[in-house]
Amino acid sequence: MNEEWKIDVSPRLRRLPPYLFGRLNALRHSKRVAGVDIIDLGMGNPADPPPPHVIEKLCEAAGNPRSHGYSASSGIPNLRREVARLYERLYDVRLDPDSEVIAVIGSKEGFSHLCLALLGPGDTVIVGDPYFPIHVYSVALAEANVINVPLGNDEVFLQRVADVVEHLYPRPKCLILNYPHNPTAMTVDGVEFFEAVVDLARRSGIMVIHDFAYGRTCFDGYTAPSFLQAGGAKDVGVEFITMSKPYNMAGWRIGFCVGNAEMIRALATIKGYYDYGIFTPIQVAGILALQTGEEAVAGQAQTYQQRRDVVVAGLRRVGWEVENPRAGMFVWARVPEKHLAGQGTIDFAMRLMTDAEVAIAPGRAFGENGEGYVRIALVENELRLKQAIRQIDRALNKGVKAPSAAKHNS
Ligand SMILES: Cc1ncc(COP(=O)(O)O)c(C=O)c1O
Structure with a gap:
């Protein structure tokens, strides 16, 4: 093939801002391939079935x-x-x-x-x-x-x-x-x-x-x-x-x-x-x-409300200041300064994925004003959410890595 041949994408495509989830997605993929059970609270992808x-x-x-x-x-x-x-x-x-x-x-x-x-x-x-x-x-x-x-x-x-x-x-x-x-x-x-x-x-x-x-x-x-x-x-x-x-x-x-x-x-x-x-x-x-579907819609909102309660209470217990959302399927939480320690939230999310085996979305991916926050999607059941908070707490406050993180790193 002619060595000069190359794809030249449209100006429209070149206008897209950098995709900030790229590094995180790659890390999550490599963890999964390695058999690590990542608790994935990154994307708002509903995990419950339709009626x-x-x-x-x-x-x-x-x-x-x-x-x-x-x-x-x-x-x-x-x-x-x-x-x-x-x-x-x-x-x-x-x-x-x-x-x-x-x-x-x-x-x-x-x-x-x-x-x-x-x-x-x-x-x-x-x-x-x-x-x-x-x-x-x-x-x-x-x-x-x-x-x-x-x-x-x-x-x-x-x-x-x-x-x-x-x-x-x-x-x-x-x-x-x-x-x-x-x-x-x-x-x-x-x-x-x-x-x-x-x-x-x-x-x-x-x-x-x-x-x-x-x-x-x-x-x-x-x-x-x-x-x-x-x-x-x-x-x-x-x-x-x-x-x-x-x-x-x-x-x-x-x-x-x-x-x-x-x-x-x-x-x-x-x-x-x-x-x-x-x-x-x-x-x-x-x-x-x-x-x-009215009953199903109300039931699903109730499910998210209960998961919200678990996440908000859990984060507060481990020292985060979090507002109680009254709608949606996310908790938007400011990361305590001591945990960020000068890092941006993209690096912080990478750290959580590695050390706590929990995926969350870094606030920076949602604009400059999102920096300093993370978004936690309420897409896992209450037990898994509690487990996620425990793993986050251990990794950030006690320096204890999640079980397979410790194994993989050793
Ligand atoms: C605010 C907002 N709008 C739109 C969408 C996409 O919804 P749909 O599945 O209908 O494309 C989402 C999905 O996360 C969303 O959060």
């Missing part, structure tokens, strides 16, 4: 020879209708299933393609920091620019956003929100915050995209408000929901974008070119889950 009757429905629908062709890119009508019913039931929000609801192949796919449909070179998007990485990568892949605004409580954050909107020229095009938030577990109290967002968006002509992935995973009686509950929200923005977290259907790849009809049409246009829709049996089973 059994939904799995049965999937199998039944897959048994129909007619359900194996290409599906509808925007989602089959009955599924979109069911999403509209869900919004009416939960949030008292009316949606037109044809123009204001679209099915996506997981909200990650929908979010990325919406950015591609709405943004381009020269456009600017406001994203809070810390952030869920996709919220930044998708904007970069659309060749638009990100302005990171430090997250804070509702009022402070909104004021910071308003300042950017007022002083930046050309004006930002879009504001990305995510409440309950990943990774920080921040929540908003009520719909008033979103009303203020709608007001700001209207005045300044910016679009709003709200990622509501953890809207159904709430604790202690808290109910997360939907962005669409704010009057006029549909005029300025959309909201993403997913079946990955509440129904444990992460691998199935099914979610929805709802709200502003023009934004949905733009997403439908780009998806029409890129995909043929979600496998029909998944959509059929999805309908059943939306119709009958």
